[in-house]
Amino acid sequence: MENGSVDNGNGHGPFGERVSGRVLRPSHIWSPGVIEDIQEKAEIGRYRIRAYSTLRRTVHFEDLTFVPCTLTRIPLEGYRERCETRTVIGARHGAEPITLSTPITIAGMSYGALSANAKQALGWAASRVGISTTTGDGGMRPGEREDSKTLVYQVLPSRYGFDPHHLQMADAAEVVIGQGAKPGTGGLLLESKMSATIAEQRTLPEGVDQRSPVRHPDFFGPDDLQIKIEELREATDGRIPIYVKIGACRVLEDVKLAAKAGADLIVLDGLEGATGASPEALLDHTGIPTMPATVLAVRALREEGLEGEVNLIVSGGIRNGVDAAKALALGADAVSIGTAALIALNCNKPVHHEDYERLGTEAGACHHCHTGGCPVGITTQDPELAKRLPPQEASERVEHFLNSMTMEMQMMARACGKSDVHDLEPEDMRALTLESSLVTGIPFAGMDRPVAL
Amino acid sequence: MAAVAASQVEIDCSGLPTREINRGIRRAAADGATEIALLHPAGRHNLCVALFDPATVRVRGDAGWYCGGMIDGGTVLIDGNAGWGVAENAMTGRVEVGGNAGTGAGATMHGGELYVAGDAGSRAAISLKGGAVVVGRSVGYMSGFMMQRGSLVVCGDAGEALGDSMYEGTIYVAGEVASLGADAIDAELEPADEEFLRSELDRHELDRDPASFRKVVSGRKLWNFSKKEFEVWKTAL
Numbered sequence: 001m002e003n004g005s006v007d008n009g010n011g012h013g014p015f016g017e018r019v020s021g022r023v024l025r026p027s028h029i030w031s032p033g034v035i036e037d038i039q040e041k042a043e044i045g046r047y048r049i050r051a052y053s054t055l056r057r058t059v060h061f062e063d064l065t066f067v068p069c070t071l072t073r074i075p076l077e078g079y080r081e082r083c084e085t086r087t088v089i090g091a092r093h094g095a096e097p098i099t100l101s102t103p104i105t106i107a108g109m110s111y112g113a114l115s116a117n118a119k120q121a122l123g124w125a126a127s128r129v130g131i132s133t134t135t136g137d138g139g140m141r142p143g144e145r146e147d148s149k150t151l152v153y154q155v156l157p158s159r160y161g162f163d164p165h166h167l168q169m170a171d172a173a174e175v176v177i178g179q180g181a182k183p184g185t186g187g188l189l190l191e192s193k194m195s196a197t198i199a200e201q202r203t204l205p206e207g208v209d210q211r212s213p214v215r216h217p218d219f220f221g222p223d224d225l226q227i228k229i230e231e232l233r234e235a236t237d238g239r240i241p242i243y244v245k246i247g248a249c250r251v252l253e254d255v256k257l258a259a260k261a262g263a264d265l266i267v268l269d270g271l272e273g274a275t276g277a278s279p280e281a282l283l284d285h286t287g288i289p290t291m292p293a294t295v296l297a298v299r300a301l302r303e304e305g306l307e308g309e310v311n312l313i314v315s316g317g318i319r320n321g322v323d324a325a326k327a328l329a330l331g332a333d334a335v336s337i338g339t340a341a342l343i344a345l346n347c348n349k350p351v352h353h354e355d356y357e358r359l360g361t362e363a364g365a366c367h368h369c370h371t372g373g374c375p376v377g378i379t380t381q382d383p384e385l386a387k388r389l390p391p392q393e394a395s396e397r398v399e400h401f402l403n404s405m406t407m408e409m410q411m412m413a414r415a416c417g418k419s420d421v422h423d424l425e426p427e428d429m430r431a432l433t434l435e436s437s438l439v440t441g442i443p444f445a446g447m448d449r450p451v452a453l
Numbered sequence: 454m455a456a457v458a459a460s461q462v463e464i465d466c467s468g469l470p471t472r473e474i475n476r477g478i479r480r481a482a483a484d485g486a487t488e489i490a491l492l493h494p495a496g497r498h499n500l501c502v503a504l505f506d507p508a509t510v511r512v513r514g515d516a517g518w519y520c521g522g523m524i525d526g527g528t529v530l531i532d533g534n535a536g537w538g539v540a541e542n543a544m545t546g547r548v549e550v551g552g553n554a555g556t557g558a559g560a561t562m563h564g565g566e567l568y569v570a571g572d573a574g575s576r577a578a579i580s581l582k583g584g585a586v587v588v589g590r591s592v593g594y595m596s597g598f599m600m601q602r603g604s605l606v607v608c609g610d611a612g613e614a615l616g617d618s619m620y621e622g623t624i625y626v627a628g629e630v631a632s633l634g635a636d637a638i639d640a641e642l643e644p645a646d647e648e649f650l651r652s653e654l655d656r657h658e659l660d661r662d663p664a665s666f667r668k669v670v671s672g673r674k675l676w677n678f679s680k681k682e683f684e685v686w687k688t689a690l
Contacts, residue, residue: 046678159561159580162542164503164523191677203563203582203601204620208676211618213599217560217579218519218538227498231519231538234475235503 047281049188051369051379053181053274053317053339058289060272060317061326063436064429065445068415076414083410084420087334089311090172090241092264093233098150098172098241101130102406103334103421104324106341107269107315108154108174108245110136111144112189112198113276113369115386117394118345118378123147124391125341125398129406134174134336137187137212138202140166152243155232157186158212160202164235172265173232174243175225177258178214180273180290180316182282183247187212190277192372195381222257229262243267247286248293248316255300255312265311267336268297272317274339276379277370290316291330292439298331307331321408328409329424330440337405344401345394346376352388462486466500467493475502482506482527498536501529504546518555521548524565537574540567543584556593559586562603568657575612578605581622587653597624597669598634606653608661616669620676624669625650627661638672 026032040048069075076083091097106126111119119141126133132150135141139161145151153170155162167173178184189198189210199206219228229242244258245267258266270290275283294314301307314327315336324335339347350363355375359368369379377389413421416428430445431437437444437451444451462481466474474491478501481489489510494500498517501510504527512520515533525544534552541560550558553571557579564584569577575593578586581603591609600619610628617634624637625646633639642664650663 159542159582162561163563164525164542164544165505167523168503205676208620209678211675213580217576218541218557224518224537227518230471231499231502231522234471234499235523237476238472 047279049190049277049370050280050283050367051274051276051278052283052367053272054284055367056284058271058317059291059433059435059439060289061291061323063291063431063433064326064440064442065432066325066329066412066416066428067430068412068428069417073417075417076419078411078414081414082419083414084422085406085410087422089313089333090243090264092241092309092311093262094238095233095241095264096171096239098132098152099130100132100150100334102402102409103328103332104129104131104402104405105152105313105334105336106131106133107273107336107338108134108136108152108176109276109338109342110138110187110189111141112136112138112193112202112381113379114342115374115377115380115389116141116143117386117389117391118342119144120147121345121389121391121394122341122398123151124395125402126150128395128399129402131402132171135166135170137189138198139163140169141201145169154245155228156212157214157216158202159217160204160212167232168236170240172241172243173236174245174267175228175232175263176245177225177254178247178249178269179245179275180247180269180271180287181275182278183249183287184214185279185282186214188275188277188279188370190370190372193276193370193379193381198381222261225258226261241265243313245269247273248288248290249286251288251293251296252300255297256304259301259304259306259310263310265313265333266297267313267315268293269336270294270314270316273315290314290318290327291436294327294330294332295440321405321410322412324405325409325412325421325424326429328421329426329428331426333422340401341398342378344398345378346389346397347374347378349376352376355385460485460487461490462488463490463492465492466495466497471497471499474500478504478508478510479506482508494533496536501527504529515552521546521567524548534571535569539569540565543567545584553590554588558588558592559584559605562586564603570657572609577607578603578624581605585653587657589657589659591628594631595634597622597637600624600671604649606650606666608654608659616671618675619671621671625666626669627666630667630669633669636672636675637669640668640670642666642668 085102087100087103127149133148134152152172155175241264243265244263248270270293271287311333313334314332318335352375374380377386409421431442441450494514496515496517503523509528512531516535518536519538521529522541524546529548535550535554537555538557540548543562543565546565550569554569554573556574558573558577559567561580562584563582567586570589572590573588573592577592577596579598581600583603585604587606594612595614597616600622605624607626611630613631614634616637647663
């Protein structure tokens with residue numbers, strides 16, 4: 001505006017004054033963002049690809065609040081009384097169960113999407129804390145078994161690098177049906193990260209834009225999945241638990257089907273789940289958020305009489321111990337984190353500003369993992385960039401963050417009078433929005449009953 | 454479990470849980486048995502899975518899904534038909550099917566050999582990462598889908614979308630090809646191809662002229678995103 005007034009959309013400023021000169025009336029439908037999007041696609045000739053998770057606001061755990069003890073409940077002493085976090089999962093079919101010191105796991109992230117240093121740092125941190133890490137597309141990185149005391153081996157549609165010897169070395173297997181960031185589609189690893197090492201591990205030509213298949217090569221539906229799970233049990237002599245990971249879509253039905261197929265544990269990944277590269281349209285327009293997905297999954301298991309027998313881990317948008325505590329209160333046995341762990345490593349740290357600028361972004365708003373140019377050495381295969389992440393230091397940051405999550409979970413549980421974080425329950429919370437009350441059945445703050453249709 | 458000779462063992466599958474059959478195979482192989490026969494398999498799933506010992510297991514009848522899956526070093530000979538995913542993700546070793554094989558025969562094999570004397574269903578050699586899949590008769594649609602390395606030899610016909618989106622590897626077909634998949638193209642048969650084919654055909658006593666095979670490889674237009682190749686990409690994305 002020439003005179004500094006702001007046009008309110010009809011040629012007048014906020015106080016009704018005429019705005020001289022240009023009249024800017026941006027459209028909601030054809031907003032500057034939409035215009036930029038169309039013109040970018042007109043240039044590149046395909047859908048846009050980026051990393052991270054959705055940028056949109058979702059119904060989230062932050063829409064719930066705890067209602068700790070007052071006169072109606074007796075709290076535990078925060079610094080004295082014991083609050084258990086130990087979590088035992090995967091025992092449904094008699095396999096050796098997984099014991100976590102705290103109900104957190106590190107989600108599957110591939111060596112390829114992440115640098116070797118990042119994978120190593122996550123493994124070391126998880127091992128010191130006493131939780132599990134997970135492999136990813138491309139299989140088990142050399143040294144990954146040694147880095148992670150408790151390691152979950154993913155069985156992905158691509159089977160890149162899948163080795164039955166590695167399966168037998170693992171503590172659990174996770175059959176990946178889909179992920180929250182892009183359910184219904186396969187993985188993506190762009191040319192810039194397809195180094196000779198990564199390509200060889202995946203039996204692919206160096207420098208290709210890898211598009212992983214979405215369907216498994218040897219089974220399709222839930223009845224097939226049951227036979228596949230049995231095959232994995234045969235290959236491991238029934239020693240390890242079998243997880244099934246699904247992206248949150250038709251959760252009520254999918255969870256029942258996965259449980260019927262024989263899963264010992266279901267990993268449910270919500271819309272806020274992140275990825276190293278994805279068509280942007282999928283990140284923003286597929287799946288349902290983690291919080292309502294958790295509610296549906298718990299209901300599904302309850303309806304089948306399998307609550308507590310089939311374990312539930314939820315992931316996607318878990319940022320701290322409070323989000324985790326709310327997920328537990330809704331009925332999850334544990335949470336899985338990916339992005340939060342990477343941020344603890346140093347993701348989006350305001351250092352190396354020039355490299356953020358080179359990617360066209362800045363610290364705090366970087367979601368450019370797909371480029372391989374990660375300024376802090378986490379999501380890159382460039383050896384020079386990877387040096388910026390010394391694994392020992394990085395693992396200490398993740399360890400500290402994981403411990404902070406545990407303390408936050410315990411703090412909420414003790415405040416609610418619970419001596420075990422798994423004893424948190426929906427009654428310990430109130431909803432802060434109508435939507436969250438509707439989807440959880442938890443009373444809207446200020447009302448004594450849930451908002452219901 | 455009955456010992457026929459010092460190095461030969463028979464396991465009667467009747468009434469045994471699959472876990473006990475597979476444990477019996479591993480125990481026998483560890484004890485030095487070189488030939489293990491499975492009697493009355495009755496189409497059971499998941500036989501001979503993750504067999505890492507250099508023993509030969511003969512399945513005297515039909516096998517269900519994933520027979521010989523994830524093997525590394527063993528040999529599995531199936532007298533009858535095999536269900537889905539026979540020899541899936543084999544690392545090394547050999548699996549032979551006397552009859553027909555279901556969908557996904559040799560899926561994601563990293564090495565070794567799968568021979569199907571009869572027909573194989575859809576998606577044979579899908580995501581093949583190494584080794585060879587040889588089919589005595591025909592294969593179904595989308596065979597060789599997203600193949601990465603290795604060879605698929607089809608002595609009969611191939612269904613639609615053969616070699617769709619393959620990265621690398623080679624497909625040879627003696628009969629008709631219903632259609633090629635996205636980015637699968639014909640290539641000249643070279644002397645090394647004919648030599649490989651002759652070796653495979655002789656080994657399985659298949660009466661085919663190596664020179665009569667059609668060779669299919671990746672056109673490599675899908676290796677990288679390109680706005681220039683929209684006609685290819687629109688079917689592949």
